[in-house]
Structure formats: structure tokens, C-alpha cells
Amino acid sequence: MAGRIARVLLVLLVMVLAAGAARLTGGRFSHLADDTLAGLHWLAAACIGQVLGALAGGIAYPVGLIGSAACIAAFLRLNLFRPGVALLALGFFGNALVVALNGAMPVSATALLRAGLDRFVADPRHELAAASTVLPWLGDVVPVALPGLGQAVSPGDVLIAAGAGLLLYAGMGATGRVPAVAAPSWAELDNLETKAAPDHPAQ
DSSP: OHHHHHHHHHHHHHHHHHHHHHHHTTOOGGGGGGOOOTTHHHHHHHHHHHHHHHHHOTTHHHHHHHHHHHHHHHHHHHHTTSTTHHHHHHHHHHHHHHHHHHSSEEEOHHHHHHTTOOSOOOBTTEEEOOTTOSSGGGSBOEEEOOTTOOEEEOHHHHHHHHHHHHHHHHHTTOOOSOOOOOOOOHHHHHHHHHHHSOOOOOO
């Protein structure tokens, strides 16, 4: 439970920071209504698959992650070039891959210690990383030392948070640039030269 809360808080924190940065660079929340993504039902199905798999546990957990990865693939195909979508996809795929290969999310004991936790609470969805763990670096190896909610998260979770933040930042229409000024036309330049020329009487 603490691990899921830490993941949600990480995503929310990044999105709050992204929204603040977007506001400082000219973005508006109202722009989100005009920047809709294609195939949002695939994204919703991916989230539902992960949640249901996590709640059910057992074999349903890796199956739910694999199913969500397939849904994300469909969503990615429709939105590949949208900012942040590729990061979201990589995060989901990374989590699904390591769980599918190991049957549960491997957790680094060292990362837990750095996050302020001195013990590992076993559950059907997580297991301590061992010498036999496949791709352990994709597991929960990133310590997150939140007050009262210290936990380790995976690189995939970090990518998901970054992708969500970038997607929100771009969707708010933030530019971070000074608006361009249109170049004057030749007629306007001639008019300026005529006004600037001294008015000498004809000789």
C-alpha cells in the first residue's frame, strides 16, 4: 500500500511542478480542453488493468500489467509524437517487463534503506531482489524519502511521472518564448524612409 501511495504522490508532485512551470511561461489550464489526445479509452483501459491486477494479486498482477502494456501500445501508436507520451509508454513497458519476467516487482533492499525503511513487508506484488532476479535495475531501485511514506520506486515509475508532467506542461500551451513580431513589409519600410528624409526645397 505504501509503495502505491508513494508512486501516486510522485506523479502528483511532478504534475504540480509542471503546472506551475507552465503557468510561469504563459500556459493556461483552459488550453487543455483544446488539446485532446486520441485513443484515451486505451489509456483508461491500461490504468484499469494495472489497478485490477494489483488488487487481485497472484497471477492476475503480471497478466494485468501485460494487458495494460498492450493497451499502451495502441495509445502510443495514436499519439507517438505528442510530448510526454513516449516517456509514459516506456515507463509502463518497463514495469510490465520486469514483473512479467519475475512474477512480481523486485525491490532493492538498499533502496529501501536509503528511503528510510529498515525492513521489507512482503506481499504478492513485490519481492526482494536477489541474485536470480531478471533485469533487477528495472525494479524498485529508486529511493523516495517522503516524510512518513518513504519507499522505493522503479525507473518506470519515474518515467511515468516525467511523461505525465511533460504532457500536462505541453497541453497547457506553455511556450517559454517571447512572442514573435512580424517583419515590416516593403511598403511600410518605404513609408518610414519618406518620413525620415529631410524636407529640402528644390534647387
